[in-house]
Amino acid sequence: MDDTHQSLVEETVCEFIRTNPSAKSSQVDLASNLAELNIDSLEKLSIGMDLEDKFEIEFSDEEIEAFMTVSDIVDAVDLAIAAKALSIATPSAESGQHSAAG
Numbered sequence: 001m002d003d004t005h006q007s008l009v010e011e012t013v014c015e016f017i018r019t020n021p022s023a024k025s026s027q028v029d030l031a032s033n034l035a036e037l038n039i040d041s042l043e044k045l046s047i048g049m050d051l052e053d054k055f056e057i058e059f060s061d062e063e064i065e066a067f068m069t070v071s072d073i074v075d076a077v078d079l080a081i082a083a084k085a086l087s088i089a090t091p092s093a094e095s096g097q098h099s100a101a102g
Contacts, residue, residue, distance in 0.1 A: 013073050016047050030071040
């Protein structure tokens with residue numbers, strides 16, 4: 001992943017947390033602990049849904065509950081984006097059969 005993409009993900013995650021009404025601090029970075037920022041499970045779900053909309057990805061509730069730091073969220077977004085790109089780039093088995101036969 002290039003630096004521009006990484007910066008966009010980090011900036012977006014930090015901004016979503018900073019603008020969350022429950023967040024105790026405007027100082028948010030990768031090392032920030034969500035509990036210390038007053039981000040509880042309901043707020044995690046809200047942030048997770050916002051990120052799903054922004055990046056057109058999906059998280060399970062269990063994945064969102066596992067977020068403990070800002071870095072955890074950034075890593076999860078990066079993985080979801082990479083998985084989405086891989087699924088788009090990977091041809092279906094049917095397409096592969098046609099090209100292999102020729």
